[in-house]
Amino acid sequence: MRILVISDIHSNYTALETVLEDAGSVDEIWCLGDVVGYGPDPNACVELLSEQPNLTCMMGNHDAAAIGNMAMESFNGDARRSLLWQETVLSADSMNFLRSLPQEMIVRGDATLVHGSPRDPVWEYILNTLSARLNFEEFKTGFCFVGHSHLQSVFWMDQEKNRVSLDIPKVGMPIELTKRAILNPGSVGQPRDRDSRSAYAIFDPEARTWEPQRVEYDFAQVQERIRKAKLPEKHALRLAEGW
Numbered sequence: 001m002r003i004l005v006i007s008d009i010h011s012n013y014t015a016l017e018t019v020l021e022d023a024g025s026v027d028e029i030w031c032l033g034d035v036v037g038y039g040p041d042p043n044a045c046v047e048l049l050s051e052q053p054n055l056t057c058m059m060g061n062h063d064a065a066a067i068g069n070m071a072m073e074s075f076n077g078d079a080r081r082s083l084l085w086q087e088t089v090l091s092a093d094s095m096n097f098l099r100s101l102p103q104e105m106i107v108r109g110d111a112t113l114v115h116g117s118p119r120d121p122v123w124e125y126i127l128n129t130l131s132a133r134l135n136f137e138e139f140k141t142g143f144c145f146v147g148h149s150h151l152q153s154v155f156w157m158d159q160e161k162n163r164v165s166l167d168i169p170k171v172g173m174p175i176e177l178t179k180r181a182i183l184n185p186g187s188v189g190q191p192r193d194r195d196s197r198s199a200y201a202i203f204d205p206e207a208r209t210w211e212p213q214r215v216e217y218d219f220a221q222v223q224e225r226i227r228k229a230k231l232p233e234k235h236a237l238r239l240a241e242g243w
Helices: 013-023 042-052 061-066 077-089 094-100 129-136 219-228 233-241
Strands: 003-006 028-031 055-057 107-108 111-113 144-146 153-158 163-167 179-183 198-204 209-215
Touching: 013 209, 013 219, 042 055, 042 077, 042 094, 042 153, 042 233, 055 077, 061 077, 061 094, 077 233, 094 219, 129 144, 129 153, 219 233
Parallel strands: 003 028, 028 055, 111 144, 144 179
Antiparallel strands: 003 198, 107 111, 153 163, 153 179, 198 209
16 A cells, blocks of 8 residues: 655645655555745645545644734744735635644554654754654654754654664665654755755555655756745745755
8 A cells, every 4th residue: 555645835836746656666655744835836735635535634834824823923934925915915725725734643454644743743943863852752643743943854662672763865765664653754835954955755555665856857947936936935945055
């Protein structure tokens, strides 16, 4: 069984389209939130994502802000400027899709799905072993899949040693899930690990494997659309370098 796990599309249609094509045939798609925000293509991303069969999609903090469920003051100036623009262009159908997304964690088999963390499904970042340790106590499944940080990573819990460790996995190398873990597939639309390629992962619940993947996409055309929409230049520049 192949499940495509994606997160943080951020209105980057070109990246999303490329990831879906690169992943090939899958049985399900699990999206961990932030479909909109930052990028120039919110309606196109919602439309393409929502038409995918067997989709489970969480609500991210940018999604929540776009529908008025989170204060704009929670975001920095550039992110807020992009969100205010997206509010003006999002269609009624797109808004309805975003409103339908769950804000609380969802369990699928032995995996818990959230955008931020089990403690705070929409907002908290899991960036280090301390925040990971606190969150291992908040879910009961073997694995928790998170987004939000835009960083492809795995936090392992060694229960015998009571130790949490961080692993930056190798692209294309399946990982055997032999311990409890918090796993992040990285960002489709705005990677932040100094790698401009879109990130995603393939989860096989039967084989209990997680396979991180990266794929190049034409970010130059996305930069052009960002500039045409007069969105923050920062959001165009960072696509080329993954920061």
